[in-house]
Amino acid sequence: MKTILDEIVAQKRVEILEKQKTQSIESFRNSENFLLPVKSAKVSILDESKSGIIAEFKRKSPSKGFINKDANVKEVVSGYEKFGASVVSVLTDEQFFGGSFDDLNQAKEVLNIPVLRKDFIVDEFQVYETKAIGADLMLLIAECLTKDEVYHLSKTAKEIGLEVLLELHSEDQLEKVNEFIDLIGINNRNLKNFEVDIEKSKQILKQLPTDLIKVAESGISDPKTVKELRQAGFQAFLIGENFMKAENPCLAFEQFVKESK
Numbered sequence: 001m002k003t004i005l006d007e008i009v010a011q012k013r014v015e016i017l018e019k020q021k022t023q024s025i026e027s028f029r030n031s032e033n034f035l036l037p038v039k040s041a042k043v044s045i046l047d048e049s050k051s052g053i054i055a056e057f058k059r060k061s062p063s064k065g066f067i068n069k070d071a072n073v074k075e076v077v078s079g080y081e082k083f084g085a086s087v088v089s090v091l092t093d094e095q096f097f098g099g100s101f102d103d104l105n106q107a108k109e110v111l112n113i114p115v116l117r118k119d120f121i122v123d124e125f126q127v128y129e130t131k132a133i134g135a136d137l138m139l140l141i142a143e144c145l146t147k148d149e150v151y152h153l154s155k156t157a158k159e160i161g162l163e164v165l166l167e168l169h170s171e172d173q174l175e176k177v178n179e180f181i182d183l184i185g186i187n188n189r190n191l192k193n194f195e196v197d198i199e200k201s202k203q204i205l206k207q208l209p210t211d212l213i214k215v216a217e218s219g220i221s222d223p224k225t226v227k228e229l230r231q232a233g234f235q236a237f238l239i240g241e242n243f244m245k246a247e248n249p250c251l252a253f254e255q256f257v258k259e260s261k
């Protein structure tokens, strides 16, 4: 059966082909951002003066539809940083998540903490693009990549200075972890059917390499859950919808951080 993830990836491949008509890896290499140093998410997450939260800017999602269509990106992400976010995640997929490069650029303009490009990266072209648009790290989703693809894409990312967050959803994807991965995310949300199961993160955690930063992703809406996951051994928490759906995402974030300490 064709899943939403298959649909998104198929669409990505169409977009990449379209972009390749006018852009090339070479053009990315020559871009202004390309030689700029990246900010380390690893370092920021381990900085104990911050919350450990990777706060996400997400306008919509395939599972929820519009969450906050017209949110002001600069306002929201500045609040995230001010109240202790370790990293900001910005969706750059347009069709399914309502994101854009412009959102990422605007976020970059006001932030001092690292910015994660949240998208569906399936081709080397997008890795170079990620650096060219000024992101500090990128997401790779194990579910839609072979072990070889994860290896190749993460190696390329490291070569150009980007950090890599590899997202896993099940134990059998652990074999895709390699030496170029900086952070491992366990997605509580099954991208095939959108079911959320917090216990999932805890189960897989026990089997993760100890030297990597471990991120619990998705479906977190209670500060107590963060405490619980931190106790279990997670160092970072990727949270989007819970803040974005609030009338004032910054305030919601501030409150959440206080209660999750």
Ligand SMILES: O=P(O)(O)OC[C@@H](O)[C@@H](O)c1c[nH]c2ccccc12
Residues within 6 Å of the ligand: 056, 058, 118, 119, 141, 167, 187, 217, 218, 219, 220, 238, 239, 240, 241, 242
């Ligand atoms: O909004 P939530 O439930 O707090 O989840 C954030 C983040 O984990 C989620 O947006 C996400 C996790 N993996 C992804 C892959 C692609 C797009 C989005 C995602």
